[in-house]
Structure formats: structure tokens, C-alpha cells
Amino acid sequence: MTRSGAGSSIKAVAALAGVSIATVSRVVNGVANKASAETTARVRSAVAALDYRPASAGRALRQRTSRLVAVLAANLANPAMAAIAASAEIALRKRGLVMVLCDTHDRPALQDEYLKEMQAQQARAIVLLAAVESPMLAAMRGGPTPIVFVNRRDPAGSAGLHVGIDNAAAGREVAVHCLDAGARTIAIIHGSLASSATSERVRAVREALAARGVPHASVVVETAEDDDHLAIGYRSAKRLLERSSPVDAVICTSDLIAFGAHRRYVEDGGAPPRLVGFDDSPLNDWIAPWLTSVRIPYENYGEAIVSLLAADDRAPAARIVPYRLMVRDGPSRNRGR
Amino acid sequence: MTRSGAGSSIKAVAALAGVSIATVSRVVNGVANKASAETTARVRSAVAALDYRPASAGRALRQRTSRLVAVLAANLANPAMAAIAASAEIALRKRGLVMVLCDTHDRPALQDEYLKEMQAQQARAIVLLAAVESPMLAAMRGGPTPIVFVNRRDPAGSAGLHVGIDNAAAGREVAVHCLDAGARTIAIIHGSLASSATSERVRAVREALAARGVPHASVVVETAEDDDHLAIGYRSAKRLLERSSPVDAVICTSDLIAFGAHRRYVEDGGAPPRLVGFDDSPLNDWIAPWLTSVRIPYENYGEAIVSLLAADDRAPAARIVPYRLMVRDGPSRNRGR
DNA sequence: GTGAAAGCGCTAACAT
DNA sequence: ATGTTAGCGCTTTCAC
Numbered sequence: 001m002t003r004s005g006a007g008s009s010i011k012a013v014a015a016l017a018g019v020s021i022a023t024v025s026r027v028v029n030g031v032a033n034k035a036s037a038e039t040t041a042r043v044r045s046a047v048a049a050l051d052y053r054p055a056s057a058g059r060a061l062r063q064r065t066s067r068l069v070a071v072l073a074a075n076l077a078n079p080a081m082a083a084i085a086a087s088a089e090i091a092l093r094k095r096g097l098v099m100v101l102c103d104t105h106d107r108p109a110l111q112d113e114y115l116k117e118m119q120a121q122q123a124r125a126i127v128l129l130a131a132v133e134s135p136m137l138a139a140m141r142g143g144p145t146p147i148v149f150v151n152r153r154d155p156a157g158s159a160g161l162h163v164g165i166d167n168a169a170a171g172r173e174v175a176v177h178c179l180d181a182g183a184r185t186i187a188i189i190h191g192s193l194a195s196s197a198t199s200e201r202v203r204a205v206r207e208a209l210a211a212r213g214v215p216h217a218s219v220v221v222e223t224a225e226d227d228d229h230l231a232i233g234y235r236s237a238k239r240l241l242e243r244s245s246p247v248d249a250v251i252c253t254s255d256l257i258a259f260g261a262h263r264r265y266v267e268d269g270g271a272p273p274r275l276v277g278f279d280d281s282p283l284n285d286w287i288a289p290w291l292t293s294v295r296i297p298y299e300n301y302g303e304a305i306v307s308l309l310a311a312d313d314r315a316p317a318a319r320i321v322p323y324r325l326m327v328r329d330g331p332s333r334n335r336g337r
Numbered sequence: 338m339t340r341s342g343a344g345s346s347i348k349a350v351a352a353l354a355g356v357s358i359a360t361v362s363r364v365v366n367g368v369a370n371k372a373s374a375e376t377t378a379r380v381r382s383a384v385a386a387l388d389y390r391p392a393s394a395g396r397a398l399r400q401r402t403s404r405l406v407a408v409l410a411a412n413l414a415n416p417a418m419a420a421i422a423a424s425a426e427i428a429l430r431k432r433g434l435v436m437v438l439c440d441t442h443d444r445p446a447l448q449d450e451y452l453k454e455m456q457a458q459q460a461r462a463i464v465l466l467a468a469v470e471s472p473m474l475a476a477m478r479g480g481p482t483p484i485v486f487v488n489r490r491d492p493a494g495s496a497g498l499h500v501g502i503d504n505a506a507a508g509r510e511v512a513v514h515c516l517d518a519g520a521r522t523i524a525i526i527h528g529s530l531a532s533s534a535t536s537e538r539v540r541a542v543r544e545a546l547a548a549r550g551v552p553h554a555s556v557v558v559e560t561a562e563d564d565d566h567l568a569i570g571y572r573s574a575k576r577l578l579e580r581s582s583p584v585d586a587v588i589c590t591s592d593l594i595a596f597g598a599h600r601r602y603v604e605d606g607g608a609p610p611r612l613v614g615f616d617d618s619p620l621n622d623w624i625a626p627w628l629t630s631v632r633i634p635y636e637n638y639g640e641a642i643v644s645l646l647a648a649d650d651r652a653p654a655a656r657i658v659p660y661r662l663m664v665r666d667g668p669s670r671n672r673g674r
Numbered sequence: 675g676t677g678a679a680a681g682c683g684c685t686a687a688c689a690t
Numbered sequence: 691a692t693g694t695t696a697g698c699g700c701t702t703t704c705a706c
Contacts, residue, residue, distance in 0.1 A: 395683030
């Protein structure tokens with residue numbers, strides 16, 4: 001019989017197939033060499049007839065783990081994070097896992113609340129898109145639930161599972177690009193340095209500039225106290241505009257920061273300097289043809305995350321994916337000249 | 338005792354508090370008048386000491402429903418959908434519910450797969466951000482699981498739960514705005530008319546123009562066969578540019594379509610016509626100062642959705658939220674003049 | 675190759 | 691006010 005609106009139970013399938021529920025379970029879960037071909041066929045057709053799917057609650061209760069994988073993102077409004085989430089969801093689904101997506105707003109307390117909730121859900125794994133350090137994270141680190149750190153490494157510096165790009169190399173490439181394009185005075189606008197991605201990028205840019213003979217002192221480094229990258233970019237650009245000497249290029253540690261800076265420059269009415277960002281969501285081609293950006297293949301992150309989870313390797317591992325500098329010099333910049 | 342990494346069980350709490358598990362359950366679930374103040378306190382402190390959270394699997398098994406609410410979005414790369422998801426997640430969390438977010442890519446087959454999965458998860462409710470018609474949806478309609486249709490109404494036309502704006506009124510306002518701004522030749526670019534939101538907007542624009550004396554025949558209506566709104570906008574704008582007479586204003590049924598059209602116009606090098614869209618994600622202020630758009634308060638959608646779910650009213654209901662036309666005439670347009 | 679049965683953690687009906 | 695107990699749907703020994 002069919003339960004009200006909730007599919008059929010294993011009992012119904014067993015009854016229809018004329019076998020025990022244990023056999024149904026084995027067939028459904030593909031336990032090898034445990035059922036005759038004939039029985040298997042009968043069970044399968046009963047499953048199809050009743051459109052049976054094992055209730056996840058029963059399964060989770062018994063197995064002490066669910067098919068849920070938590071993805072905790074620092075900011076869903078960031079198209080880059082949304083892209084990672086979308087990619088993760090596809091990859092997880094391919095393995096029969098279900099993504100639970102939460103927005104931590106980059107706040108430790110909220111991250112902790114979600115971590116607790118996911119523990120109650122017996123989540124199979126936790127994926128942190130830009131983690132912050134928090135008590136619960138500390139408690140779960142080293143526990144049985146795998147934790148994958150995406151973009152930002154483990155803030156506590158553990159050599160845990162990680163998916164990201166080589167930020168140092170990317171930072172160097174961006175710096176060299178600006179110099180090669182003729183920029184003499186270069187500014188950096190960055191978000192919180194608590195993020196490993198940010199600090200690695202800033203350090204690499206500065207070192208590369210120094211190596212090319214640009215004195216450290218001539219590089220303007222700006223930031224602003226704000227969780228919102230758009231606001232950081234806007235306010236930092238404002239301060240750059242207040243300086244006596246203008247800058248030729250502004251390197252931003254994220255595209256959102258670059259968006260914020262760009263807005264300020266456009267409001268100013270003058271020609272915006274060369275702007276470079278990191279992330280490069282597909283939307284950039286459409287709405288930000290003026291933004292050169294380090295394209296990070298977020299559409300592949302899902303597979304990278306899942307492969308890290310699948311590796312039963314107890315050894316800590318990382319997936320460093322290739323990036324590519326997308327040079328854009330579209331209308332908005334040209335027109336200003 | 339603490340289970341490996343998965344929090345503590347109700348048994349552990351009962352043992353520590355020196356009561357039965359039933360009492361713990363009652364206290365945790367706040368069953369009124371069922372425990373003395375002293376017992377309640379003892380249980381609470383045991384809960385705190387062990388950091389206990391009821392395992393959702395046990396609860397779901399017993400109650401035949403989980404605390405999961407599925408949100409099936411047609412396209413997570415659309416900032417508007419991401420905004421709704423973020424808002425829904427906050428509102429659900431406030432009621433102790435957990436959001437499961439999936440990207441259906443606007444494909445019936447994928448939507449069905451998720452619907453089945455969510456049935457297996459015994460989801461408390463289903464929220465469809467831009468639903469398409471599909472067999473499983475038809476099967477679940479009228480079932481015990483509440484389904485909320487966001488933006489697009491139920492494609493089968495049922496008067497089910499719905500959250501959205503008054504698309505007809507918004508369409509009229511947009512049309513009048515264009516005329517008042519001096520536009521004489523107006524084009525409409527729209528996505529699939531299977532979406533109630535789209536068809537209502539297009540119809541209202543045309544009717545409003547007709548009412549103001551603009552002959553139906555002079556309104557250029559464009560679309561393109563594509564799931565991707567950006568591509569629809571781009572390709573439709575291309576065709577508009579191929580016409581002998583240019584248009585003064587282009588009304589797009591979504592911001593993404595407007596982004597696509599804008600790109601094409603910018604590539605063309607000429608002055609883009611007045612562009613109007615729908616959605617107006619917060620990002621627009623930063624990256625699309627040229628886009629006038631119907632601002633839909635997606636940040637409030639979460640509460641609207643949850644309130645619809647809470648209303649045990651068996652009568653079908655809808656939450657029509659207020660919109661606001663955001664008139665923008667930023668740099669990109671001015672500069673082109 | 676198959677079935678019987680235990681038990682995962684929890685809630686709710688029923689006893690006391 | 692509190693405890694006892696049945697049982698939700700499933701997987702997994704253990705018999706046969």
C-alpha cells in the first residue's frame with residue numbers, strides 16, 4: 001500500500017514481490033551475489049511499479065549517517081559562491097548525495113549554529129566556502145565528519161582537505177600583467193586578511209612588484225572595515241581618489257571589491273584606472289567587460305570537492321585547480337579615454 | 338556517553354539528568370505542563386552539558402516528516418534566485434527548518450528527480466522558484482506536502498500557494514514609464530511565455546501601450562529559443578539592431594535579458610536605447626547603473642513563503658508583495674549620448 | 675539465496 | 691508529573 005503522500009515503504013515492495021524486506025533491501029542497495037537473477041528482477045519490477053525510494057530517515061537511523069552534505073557559504077549573494085554551490089550540487093547528486101546550502105554571512109556564530117544543525121542531521125560531510133574560525137569548527141576538526149575547505153584554507157592552519165587555486169602564482173601573474181600593461185603606480189584593495197586566499201594574493205602581488213623593482217612604499221594598499229566586499233571596494237576607491245597622485249592600476253582581491261571600486265570611479269566621472277579582480281564569474285563577460293580578472297573554474301569545484309571526499313586516503317589532501325587571467329579591456333574603459 | 342562525532346543521544350541526557358528519555362523528549366520539545374520546574378531545569382542543564390541536539394533521523398522516522406524544506410530553483414546563477422534562496426533560508430531557519438537547495442536548470446526531468454528525492458527525504462514542504470510542469474509535480478499536487486510557487490504561478494494553473502508581485506500592474510507601469518520618458522518606438526524582449534510572470538508582463542505592457550495609443554503593430558516583440566536569459570537578450574538585441582529603424586526603449590522581462598541586450602548594444606558601439614528590466618538584484622546598483630528595473634523585494638520573499646506555509650488555512654492563498662520601479666540613468670547611457 | 679529479527683533515536687500513547 | 695513501551699523504515703547480522 002502507498003503511504004499517504006510519501007511514496008511506498010519497503011514492506012509494500014516486499015509484499016508485491018513476494019519476498020522478505022531483507023531481500024528488497026539487498027537488491028535495492030546492490031549487495032553483490034545475494035539474490036538470484038529471478039528474484040532481483042521481481043524486486044526491481046515491484047520497485048518500479050510502486051515507484052519506491054528508500055526513506056532516508058530509516059536509512060540514516062540505521063546507518064548513523066545521512067546522505068546530506070552541508071555546504072556552508074559565507075555569502076550567497078556573491079555570484080562566485082553561488083557558482084560553487086551550483087557545481088557542488090551537481091557533483092554530489094551524481095553520487096546520490098543531497099546538498100544542504102546555508103549562508104553563514106561570514107559570521108562565526110552562525111557558522112557554528114549550522115555546524116550543530118548538520119551534526120544533528122548526521123551530515124555525511126561539511127563543505128565550507130570561505131570558513132571562519134569558530135568553536136564548533138574547532139570541535140569538529142579531526143572528528144569523523146570530513147570537512148572540506150574551499151577557497152580559504154582552514155583558518156586554524158591545519159593541512160586539511162582543501163580546494164582552491166595557487167593564489168601566490170595568480171597574485172604574481174596579476175602584478176606582472178599590470179606592469180607589462182604600463183602601470184607605474186599600483187594600488188591593492190583587499191578584504192579581510194584572515195582569509196588565506198586574500199593574504200596569499202596580497203603578499204604575492206607585493207613581492208612580485210618588489211622583485212620587478214617597484215619599491216614597497218610606492219604600492220598603495222587599501223582596505224575598509226566591512227563584511228561587504230562591494231562596500232570595501234567603494235570606500236577604498238574613494239580614498240584612492242582623495243590622494244594627490246592617481247594610480248594607474250587597482251588590483252582587487254575579489255571581483256565584488258572591483259565592482260565597488262568601479263562604481264566609485266564611474267561616479268567620479270573620470271577615466272577609471274585599470275581594474276583587476278579575482279573570481280571572474282561568467283556574468284563578468286556580460287556586465288563587466290572592463291574587468292580583467294583571474295578566472296577560477298568554479299564550475300569544476302564540485303567534482304574536485306567530491307573527489308576529495310571519495311579519496312578514503314586518511315592523508316590530508318588538496319586539489320589545486322588551474323586558473324587563467326582573463327584580460328578584458330571593454331567599452332567602459334575605452335570610452336573613458 | 339558521547340557517540341563518536343555525532344553529538345549525544347537522548348539516552349545520555351536522560352542518564353545524566355536522572356530521568357527517563359520520555360521526560361527529556363518532552364522538555365526538549367517544550368510540551369507544556371508536563372514536567373516540574375525542577376526536572377525541567379535538570380534536563381536543560383544536562384542538555385547543555387552534553388550539547389545535545391535531537392538526531393533528526395529518529396525524529397523524522399517517528400513523525401513521518403523531516404525538518405527539511407526543499408527549494409528547487411530554476412537557475413542558481415541568476416542573482417535574483419540566489420537572493421530568494423538566501424532569504425528563504427533565513428526565514429526557514431528561524432522556524433527551525435532546514436533548507437535544501439537544488440538547481441533544476443528549468444528542466445522538467447531534473448525537477449522531477451529532485452521532487453522524488455525530497456519525497457524520500459520526507460520534506461516538510463516544497464518551494465519552487467520558477468516551476469515547470471512535470472509528471473511528478475502533477476502527482477504531488479493536491480498531496481499532503483505543501484508546494485509554494487514563487488514568481489511563476491503553478492504552470493498547471495491551480496490556485497495554489499504563490500508568492501510574487503502584481504506582474505500586470507508592473508508591466509503597465511513600465512510601459513507608461515517608457516512613454517513618459519519620451520520613447521516612441523518600443524521593443525519587448527521576453528523569455529519563455531510558459532512562465533506566468535513573463536506572459537503577464539508582456540501582455541500588460543502591450544495592453545498599456547495600446548491604451549496609450551501605441552498601435553500593437555508598432556511594438557516589436559522579440560525572443561529567442563534558449564534557456565539562458567543572457568543569450569536571449571543578446572540575440573534579440575542583435576535582431577533589433579538589424580532592423581532599419583532603431584527603437585527608443587527596450588523592455589526586458591528579466592534583468593538577465595537586459596544584461597544580454599546591453600552587451601550587444603555596447604559591442605555595437607552606438608548609444609544603447611533605454612533599457613528596462615525586472616528583478617533588480619542589489620548588484621544592479623553596482624554594476625548596472627544604466628538599467629531601470631522593477632525592484633522586487635526578494636529579501637522579503639523568505640518570510641512570505643514561510644508565512645504561507647504556516648497558515649494552516651486549507652484555502653489556497655497568495656502573497657502579492659509590493660514592487661517598485663527603480664529608475665536609473667547612469668553613466669553608461671549618459672556617456673553614449 | 676533468503677528470511678527472521680534486532681535495533682538505530684526518537685515521540686506519543688498509555689500507564690502509573 | 692513521570693516512566694514504560696511500541697514502533698516509525700531501514701540495514702545488517704545470523705540462521706537456515
